[in-house]
Amino acid sequence: xxxxxxxxxxxxxxxxxxxxxxxxxxxxxxxxxxxxxxxxxxxxxxxxxxxxxxxxxxxxxxxxxxxxxxxxxxxxxxxxxxxxxxxxxxxxxxxxxxxxxxxxxxxxxxxxxxxxxxxxxxxxxxxxxxxxxxxxxxxxxxxxxxxxxxxxxxxxxxxxxxxxxxxxxxxxxxxxxxxxxxxxxxxxxxxxxxxxxxxxxxxxxxxxxxxxxxxxxxxxxxxxxxxxxxxxxxxxxxxxxxxxxxxxxxxxxxxxxxxxxxxxxxxxxxxxxxxxxxxxxxxxxxxxxxxxxxxxxxxxxxxxxxxxxxxxxxxxxxxxxxxxxxx
Numbered sequence: 509x510x511x512x513x514x515x516x517x518x519x520x521x522x523x524x525x526x527x528x529x530x531x532x533x534x535x536x537x538x539x540x541x542x543x544x545x546x547x548x549x550x551x552x553x554x555x556x557x558x559x560x561x562x563x564x565x566x567x568x569x570x571x572x573x574x575x576x577x578x579x580x581x582x583x584x585x586x587x588x589x590x591x592x593x594x595x596x597x598x599x600x601x602x603x604x605x606x607x608x609x610x611x612x613x614x615x616x617x618x619x620x621x622x623x624x625x626x627x628x629x630x631x632x633x634x635x636x637x638x639x640x641x642x643x644x645x646x647x648x649x650x651x652x653x654x655x656x657x658x659x660x661x662x663x664x665x666x667x668x669x670x671x672x673x674x675x676x677x678x679x680x681x682x683x684x685x686x687x688x689x690x691x692x693x694x695x696x697x698x699x700x701x702x703x704x705x706x707x708x709x710x711x712x713x714x715x716x717x718x719x720x721x722x723x724x725x726x727x728x729x730x731x732x733x734x735x736x737x738x739x740x741x742x743x744x745x746x747x748x749x750x751x752x753x754x755x756x757x758x759x760x761x762x763x764x765x766x767x768x769x770x771x772x773x774x775x776x777x778x779x780x781x782x783x784x785x786x787x788x789x790x791x792x793x794x795x796x797x798x799x800x801x802x803x804x805x806x807x808x809x810x811x812x813x814x815x816x817x818x819x820x821x822x823x824x825x826x827x828x829x830x831x832x833x834x835x
Contacts, residue, residue: 524631525639532643536609545608546651549601556594557659560586561666578796580671581678581774583663584656594659595770598652598686599763600722603693605651607714609644610697612707614828619707637698637828641821644694645687652686677799682773685806688813689766693718695820702824702831721761729758755781762816765809772806781805 536542560583584594591597614637617623627633656679660671671679696717700710733754738746758764772778776796797805 524629525635525642528631528635528639529643529646532639533646536643536647542608545605549597549605549651550655552591552597552601553594553655556587556591556597557583557655559588559591560584560593561659561663563588578675578776579667579669580660580663580675581776583659584679584682585774595682595686595767595774599689599766599770602686602690603718603722603763604715606644606648606690606693607697607711607718609647610640610694611701611711611714613640613644613698614701615705615707615710616701618705633829634825637702637825641695641698645691648687648690648694649683652683652690656683674799678773678776678802681799681803682770685766685769685773685810685813688810688817689762689769692762692813692817692820695817695824699820699824699827702828721763725761726758729754732757759809759812762813765813769806769809769813772802776802778802779805781809 563586587593614623617626626636660679664670693714697710697714700713701707704710704713736750736753738750742750759768768781772781779797803810
């Protein structure tokens with residue numbers, strides 16, 4: 509009897525979770541601020557992909573050439589000089605999309621005084637926070653998966669080429685890394701939404717963190733690199749140690765982790781993210797890495813992104829579960 513009651517409780521909680529997720533997805537889709545920001549991200553991304561497709565369309569590779577095996581990956585990394593590549597746009601504008609989905613997830617319920625009415629229903633408190641996150645994550649997966657599929661379909665229509673299994677696998681991994689990257693900013697905004705009761709405060713703090721990593725952090729790294737740069741008579745080992753140190757500091761920024769991950773996944777010929785010596789380059793065969801070897805190269809970056817996302821969500825969960833909620 510106890511086992512049956514246990515399973516009934518789990519079933520009821522899953523049903524209530526599904527209802528909350530449906531509600532959150534519909535609220536996100538109908539939100540005016542989300543629609544405006546989504547149009548900006550879509551327009552810039554489509555413009556970047558269209559410029560790359562237009563350039564590659566005039567010089568399509570033959571089906572038997574070596575370039576044809578990675579043609580669909582070049583669509584997401586190629587640029588004609590007028591617009592940045594697709595992954596650079598996502599690195600810059602993707603965080604704004606995540607912040608837009610999360611900055612008022614909880615404190616808006618406080619402001620509208622609807623949180624007590626929601627929790628008065630037979631719904632677990634953590635179920636509300638989980639539904640906020642899962643609903644936003646579903647939106648992100650749908651947006652970026654639609655962009656990638658639309659681009660691949662247009663490239664097939666224009667060139668007549670078809671993507672290989674390895675290209676599809678790399679694009680799937682690229683989608684996973686992109687969702688993890690934007691999901692980090694979503695969870696960071698969700699954490700600020702739990703910490704502050706006013707949506708304007710959480711939005712300003714989220715945008716301030718985004719501006720710091722996008723604009724000011726590279727400036728700080730440049731100042732540090734200029735002050736600690738080795739002299740002209742430094743050995744190769746000292747120069748390489750200095751470069752590794754600067755790269756390690758740069759990878760504290762989430763956008764750098766994302767750029768490193770997408771660079772290796774979308775460019776199979778990239779074999780390392782660290783500076784290589786002449787001894788390491790000698791004898792290296794200039795061939796593309798298998799998918800699993802590329803995953804090994806970026807495993808640290810992807811793990812760091814996922815760990816940062818989990819930490820932000822865990823902090824949000826801890827604070828929200830311990831907060832007193834009054835009518």
